[in-house]
Amino acid sequence: MTNLNISNRGRQLIFIYSLLGAIALATLFPLLWLVSTALKSPGENILQWPPQLFPSEPTLNNFFTVWQALPFPQYLYNSTLVAVMTVGLNLLFCSLAAYPLARLSFVGRNWIFIAMVSTIMIPFQIVMIPLYILTVQLGLRNTYLGIIFPNLASAFGIFLLRQAFMSVPKELEEAGRMDGSSELGLWWHIMLPAIRPGLVTLSIFVFIGSWSDFLWPLVVIQDEGLYTLPLGVAKLAGTFSLDWRLVAAGSIISIAPILLLFLFLQRYIVPTETHSGVKG
Numbered sequence: 067m068t069n070l071n072i073s074n075r076g077r078q079l080i081f082i083y084s085l086l087g088a089i090a091l092a093t094l095f096p097l098l099w100l101v102s103t104a105l106k107s108p109g110e111n112i113l114q115w116p117p118q119l120f121p122s123e124p125t126l127n128n129f130f131t132v133w134q135a136l137p138f139p140q141y142l143y144n145s146t147l148v149a150v151m152t153v154g155l156n157l158l159f160c161s162l163a164a165y166p167l168a169r170l171s172f173v174g175r176n177w178i179f180i181a182m183v184s185t186i187m188i189p190f191q192i193v194m195i196p197l198y199i200l201t202v203q204l205g206l207r208n209t210y211l212g213i214i215f216p217n218l219a220s221a222f223g224i225f226l227l228r229q230a231f232m233s234v235p236k237e238l239e240e241a242g243r244m245d246g247s248s249e250l251g252l253w254w255h256i257m258l259p260a261i262r263p264g265l266v267t268l269s270i271f272v273f274i275g276s277w278s279d280f281l282w283p284l285v286v287i288q289d290e291g292l293y294t295l296p297l298g299v300a301k302l303a304g305t306f307s308l309d310w311r312l313v314a315a316g317s318i319i320s321i322a323p324i325l326l327l328f329l330f331l332q333r334y335i336v337p338t339e340t341h342s343g344v345k346g
Contacts, residue, residue, distance in 0.1 A: 103314035104128050112310055128315035132302065135312075138319060140291065141298035145277055146323070148210055148294060152217045152276040153269050160223035160268065165253050167224070168231035169239065179228065185221045190281075198285055212286045213294070217276060223268050230264030231257055266331055274324055295320035 098119065103112050105124040132138065166172070167179050197216050206212035234257060242256045258265065280296040287293065293301070299316045 100314050100317060103310055104318050106311055108311070128311045129319065132312050132316045132319065136298055136301065136316075137291075138295075138298060138316070141293055141295045142319075142323075144210075144292055145294040145296075145320075148213050149273050149276040151210070152214050153272045155214065155218050156220060156223055156272045157265060157269065159219035160227050161253070161258060161265070163219065164224045164227035164231055165249075165257060168228045169257070170249075182221050183225050186225075190216075194282070194285065201286055207286055208289050208292060210292065213279075213283050213292075214276075216282060217272070220272070223272065226268050227261065227264055230261035234260045270328060270331055273327060277320075277324055
């Protein structure tokens, strides 16, 4: 009977791991196909059936061609600058808005939070035209700040950091007040270090969203010198008459920093135990 139970348990594990493996493969297959296409030489047919995942003559010439044909270093600089500034400003404004909603008591606090979070359900396309008009009126069209403007803060970021602030033990806050800290001092010296995993998580989401944003930069930017990587990759399709090898190479160049960032920061997403700083 024991052997039967072990056997049943083993079959269950095999089924679960097989299912998870199939899901992982289905999720990663587009990325693997993108890499395969970027490494294929001009003599290989990328549309053949059955598809050939591994190139018969892999080459890096597609990456060199893309890098030299278009100002990809400038696109990379623009995307990096916009993404880093967006992350920094988002963390600042979202944390400043989330702190009082989580730790201070005032009339209408819950209603303000509900109204703010409800804006998550509004598609960006609905507010894009008013945002564009406001951006033009402020003189931010064709500027880095114009790209960043709609992402200075987000309802999702405020919600995420509010939940993180609410998980901080009250003892840490009370200890800071007994030491004479102001509200800004509590926010900076106690609260922000205590919610570091939440800050890192929000940073990753904001960075990915800003880095991969195509629609808003397309609307607000006309100067090619301010193009971000998504706009540069889209330009590849017209420059090389839909040579998918080069488009795939440009796409890999544009997503590589995101993958590296996630691999570097994923260990910081693990929640920390803030109660360890409180003595019983």
